[in-house]
Amino acid sequence: MLRAALPILLLFALWEAAVIGLAIDPFYLPSIRVVAAAMQAQAPFYLDAYLVTLSEAALGFAMGGLVGVGSALLFTRLPVVKDMVLPIFIVSQTVPVIAFGAIVVLWFGNTLMAKAAIAFYLTFFPVTINTLAGIAAVDPRQVALLRSFGARQGAIMRKLLLPSALPRIFTALRLSASLALAGAIVGEWFGATRGVGAMLLAAMFNEQIVSLWASILVAAAVGGTLFAAVALAERAMVFWREEL
Amino acid sequence: MKLSISGVGKNFGAVRALDRVDLDIAPGEFVTLIGPSGCGKSTLFNMLAGLLEPDAGGSILLDGKAGALLGRTAFMPQRDLLLPWRNVLDNALLPCEIEGLPRASSRARAEKMAVDFGLRGFEKHYPQQLSGGMRQRVALMRTFMFERDLMLLDEPFGALDALTRSMMQRWLLDIWERYRRTILFITHDIDEAIFLADRVVVMSTRPGRIKLDRPIELPRPRDAHLLTAPEFTAIKRELLDAVEEESLKSFSA
Numbered sequence: 358m359l360r361a362a363l364p365i366l367l368l369f370a371l372w373e374a375a376v377i378g379l380a381i382d383p384f385y386l387p388s389i390r391v392v393a394a395a396m397q398a399q400a401p402f403y404l405d406a407y408l409v410t411l412s413e414a415a416l417g418f419a420m421g422g423l424v425g426v427g428s429a430l431l432f433t434r435l436p437v438v439k440d441m442v443l444p445i446f447i448v449s450q451t452v453p454v455i456a457f458g459a460i461v462v463l464w465f466g467n468t469l470m471a472k473a474a475i476a477f478y479l480t481f482f483p484v485t486i487n488t489l490a491g492i493a494a495v496d497p498r499q500v501a502l503l504r505s506f507g508a509r510q511g512a513i514m515r516k517l518l519l520p521s522a523l524p525r526i527f528t529a530l531r532l533s534a535s536l537a538l539a540g541a542i543v544g545e546w547f548g549a550t551r552g553v554g555a556m557l558l559a560a561m562f563n564e565q566i567v568s569l570w571a572s573i574l575v576a577a578a579v580g581g582t583l584f585a586a587v588a589l590a591e592r593a594m595v596f597w598r599e600e601l
Numbered sequence: 602m603k604l605s606i607s608g609v610g611k612n613f614g615a616v617r618a619l620d621r622v623d624l625d626i627a628p629g630e631f632v633t634l635i636g637p638s639g640c641g642k643s644t645l646f647n648m649l650a651g652l653l654e655p656d657a658g659g660s661i662l663l664d665g666k667a668g669a670l671l672g673r674t675a676f677m678p679q680r681d682l683l684l685p686w687r688n689v690l691d692n693a694l695l696p697c698e699i700e701g702l703p704r705a706s707s708r709a710r711a712e713k714m715a716v717d718f719g720l721r722g723f724e725k726h727y728p729q730q731l732s733g734g735m736r737q738r739v740a741l742m743r744t745f746m747f748e749r750d751l752m753l754l755d756e757p758f759g760a761l762d763a764l765t766r767s768m769m770q771r772w773l774l775d776i777w778e779r780y781r782r783t784i785l786f787i788t789h790d791i792d793e794a795i796f797l798a799d800r801v802v803v804m805s806t807r808p809g810r811i812k813l814d815r816p817i818e819l820p821r822p823r824d825a826h827l828l829t830a831p832e833f834t835a836i837k838r839e840l841l842d843a844v845e846e847e848s849l850k851s852f853s854a
């Protein structure tokens with residue numbers, strides 16, 4: 358906890374020192390104390406934005422993680438399905454998230470699900486690819502050993518392939534955590550009234566510089582929360598990696 | 602379990618890895634297999650374990666019967682291949698889990714066996730926390746937990762230092778006397794081959810064939826002094842000549 362907090366405090370100190378030392382125009386960079394005071398003054402408002410965006414991003418992230426891992430396992434089990442579906446996955450990723458977002462909001466309206474869907478769209482693919490890479494990297498002698506014990510596909514998958522792929526799955530999940538946040542924010546740009554993305558837009562159009570920086574801090578808090586959750590899960594599940 | 606191998610060969614594309622191998626092993630026998638690197642020893646084991654099909658014309662019979670071999674023999678590959686996310690006990694329990702044996706009784710059996718394998722107090726340790734010798738004992742214990750009459754051990758002590766290795770050899774004989782399985786054991790070490798075996802089988806350079814099949818009639822139980830006994834050195838000289846001849850061939854080939 359302290360290890361995470363210290364660099365952040367240091368960054369804030371640098372920020373404040375720069376603002377004072379270099380006499381920066383508050384239009385470009387307001388003092389952190391001013392930003393903090395504004396956030397404190399409107400705490401419920403910022404807390405609401407944090408929670409709204411966090412739930413959108415977390416839901417999309419969870420769906421992306423599940424579909425990513427699940428699709429990779431399915432592809433491994435049934436290569437025919439992989440040959441048919443993986444190209445579609447790849448093509449889907451060539452559609453810019455903005456275009457995709459517009460369609461999704463048309464379909465789902467301004468709902469939590471719409472933003473989660475956009476976050477999902479950005480997150481599942483890296484997870485699929487990394488899970489596949491992790492499974493491909495499994496030592497074939499390891500598979501042979503399990504087969505010599507009479508293991509079938511399902512047991513090999515559960516007892517060997519999936520656990521072996523975990524380190525790479527978590528690499529993808531850490532990347533996906535920030536992508537999910539970006540997806541949720543983009544989703545909010547299509548007419549949402551709550552959330553960090555909506556707040557960012559409003560602050561930008563109204564040239565409320567302090568509020569803009571406050572929104573950025575809230576976005577960072579959402580990203581940090583997701584990232585910390587992934588890191589905690591990783592430490593619990595991939596405890597053996599650092600010793601390899 | 603009686604094992605009969607006859608006319609077993611294997612090609613990998615253009616490479617003839619194994620020529621025609623004929624070998625019979627009696628129940629409870631301890632047979633060691635030596636031969637130059639690349640002569641097809643591991644390939645033979647892979648076929649005995651059912652992981653690889655012999656080329657047409659070869660047959661492998663267990664107790665006189667042909668049939669699928671996967672899951673019939675307890676196979677220990679050249680590397681320990683322990684799973685880093687499983688502790689000692691769980692690694693040893695892997696074959697039982699795959700077989701679907703009742704968890705509690707397997708676990709009780711593993712806890713008892715861990716004592717014999719010198720792993721008491723390390724049951725909860727992870728492979729990364731163990732020495733090479735211990736890892737090898739865990740891999741061996743895993744092979745014993747897969748209760749099959751025929752065990753295939755591919756250079757189980759290959760990666761160990763000389764001291765640990767000779768301790769492990771005596772210990773393995775002890776375990777073997779206690780659990781009485783049929784063992785086929787690959788090694789590069791002639792001393793080890795003689796010390797352990799009822800029979801030493803020497804293979805030729807690639808393509809591998811059986812060059813020499815030498816019964817070892819040294820009394821059991823065997824101890825470290827045996828290595829310097831005249832009977833032992835006489836056998837060793839004989840085997841060295843055979844092995845040397847093959848190694849030279851593999852270098853000039």
Ligand SMILES: Nc1ncnc2c1ncn2[C@@H]1O[C@H](COP(=O)(O)OP(=O)(O)OP(=O)(O)O)[C@@H](O)[C@H]1O
Pocket residue numbers: 613616618637638639640641642643644645807
């Ligand atoms: N899957 C494979 N595909 C192609 N060639 C192979 C394969 N497995 C083994 N070979 C070849 O077959 C030959 C015998 O290999 P094998 O591993 O059985 O030798 P070995 O006697 O166990 O050697 P070592 O003592 O070094 O372990 C080698 O030339 C090897 O390159």
Ligand SMILES: [Mg+2]
Pocket residue numbers: 642643644679755
């Ligand atoms: Mg080998």
